[in-house]
Amino acid sequence: MNGLRGINGFQLFWWVILPYLALATFVIGHVWRYRYDQFGWTSRSTQLQEQRLLKWGSPVFHYGTFAAIAGHVIGILIPERWTHDIGIPENAYRWFSASAGTLAAVLVIGGVAVLAARRLFVARVRATTSAVDWVALILLAIVIVLGIAETVGVGLLGGGYDYRQSVSLWFRGLFAGNPDATAIAHAPLIYQVHATAAWAVIAVWPFSRLVHAWSYPVWYLWRPFVVYRSRVASRPNEPGTSGRRWRRIGVRY
């Protein structure tokens, strides 16, 4: 555990214990929600209430997010040594990550701006937003805005910062059971807040509408068009619960 040498208790708590708690909440929360709240598991689409802004905001945001997630996988999960070993020069990598990252950033920020404006200013949409959705959306916005400040402000315009030597080491270390807390503790503040908000998103994920991401219905591509099902005799529900065993999970409706 050499990554933990020379850090204080707060840093240990903040950069090692909290992330693991968030991960545990993420896993256990999903299992729990999936088992007990199928009824609440939905994208909670608001297209019925408003379409014109959603038409641009939602696809741009989602495709941008997928690009950003892919970028994170490349930048954080793949060690610098690997790209170096297959012969990609450091400069080329930087240039690629800054420009592809900027493109993703533009998409995400554009999309999220439209979606946020919609949530805040279209009364019908605003009325459907639950408390946990607000938390998830605000955290997501923080992660996105800071992430863009890093990519564009630091990576493209500023002097550049090699997060692969610090943030990535710590992040991968978490999964290897050997987190390098010193690395992140000495990274610029903007990276620290970005990472912290990201863990918070992970922690609220299972309790918010974000669970919809796991239900991408790929099997639609090969299932038969018309689905038949047999009536199954079942025990009647507890009166007033419509069968949900834990009514207070997820969104009030």
Next chain:
Amino acid sequence: MRPMAQVCMVMNLDKCIGCHTCSVTCKQTWTNRPGTEYVYFNNVETKPGLGYPARYEDQERWKGGWTLDRKGRLRLRAGSRLRKLLTIFYNPDLPTIEDFHDPFTYDYARLITAPPGTKSPSVSARSALTGRELNPRWGANWEDDLAGAPQRARSDPNIATMSERVLMDFESVFLFYLPRICEHCLNPSCVASCPSGALYKRSEDGIVLVDQDRCRGWRFCVSGCPYKKVYFNHRTGKAEKCTLCFPRIEAGLPTICSETCVGRLRYLGIVLYDADAVTAAAATPDPRDLYEAQLSVFLDPEDTAVQSAAEQAGIPHDWVVAARRSPVYALIARHKVALPLHPEFRTMPMVWYIPPLSPVADATAAAGYDAADPDAVFATIDALRIPLQYLANLFTAGDVAPVRDALRRLAVVRSVMRATQLGLEHRNDAAEELQMSTADVEDLFRLLAIARYEDRYVIPPAHAEDAGRLLAQHALSGCTLESEGAPGMGGKGPSTGGGPVSGRDLAGRLHLRLVAEPTGRDQ
């Protein structure tokens, strides 16, 4: 042949007085919850008119239902499955709340909280979505009795394709009501559009339902249904639709909308059909042949080959008997007076309509003919191009012949029965031309005019697998209702049925008898 059973509805439009009782009772039962304020599983439209949601019939715009690709194969009109998965973040074909209507309530509290004064306090409309004040501009019932029709009804998609100019003055306009529920289609495009597989068709009775636990709110079923009879609950984020009141159907009871219909115009019964033939029929190239194609999918329950195939396919014996007594099958296939709504959507809808004769007869009388004389009526039915073409655009993809024949049959029943009851002479050439026997006329009269409860609803209860065993125990313990003088005592079975009404089926199950009293046909 793969026989399947379907619970099917027929509505006799001649009798609909547009009272909206069905909409109200359905709403009270199923959609009186937050999130479904704007939802009417059953709504009644004035035709001509735009309907609810506005212009839902215009599939160029909404892309509901099926179409044929260049090779003549069935395709969802909204595009391929891959396209759906790529446009899942924004559904290009979804109506907005304004197309249905912005639901509103009234600020009733003002009536008691208003300060004392000389003016009576008035209340204003409040949006149920936002709580803000709102000025209603459209609704499920906006065009009731042709309100606003002179300006708007010309945009009715069924008129748009007609060459004639339709008169919209109150004196000369042609008007009727069209109650609409989910069609519980044989080839449901809502089911095919759902990427999650949350919508399904029940194999026992054909009812189309949404599994609330599997729905993920991708909202493609809403746009996939050409009749726009799947709704998105904006509170729960899940799709909901007419359930054909399955808890009642399972108990052998008619749906709420049927039960409470003051005009008694709804019929419910079983239709047997060949599941293997559905896709080919739905892919019939010429839309005008779709009505006949759908008829050809239905199986004749009097055919002994069909009966044994049905029982082999696991359809309970009492269901086959019910299919033989089905008023719906009689109106659709035997007498051919009921027609499907928009067969050109290719979903094989299973709520059929008897076209309204009265508005046509009124126009006939206005033109100076004796509306009771079928021959005179025939001549004018043909002369009245506008109502006929309009009805054909609704029910037969524009083919006037089946509509004309259905109206003629209704006219024959009217004049023959009138003549018989008044002891008048009448010529039978009209009936002969339509190949209607006296028995046919009387059967139609029984179904349409007498329309007794037990003739309108022939619904076999669903099989909870223990029912037979329980019945057997009852019989053993001497606690039967079937003994002489007991309430279950029924005379002989219905004459059309002929076969046993209760008894053991091929699987050895014991079945409850269907009717506890003789039907009107026995007299």
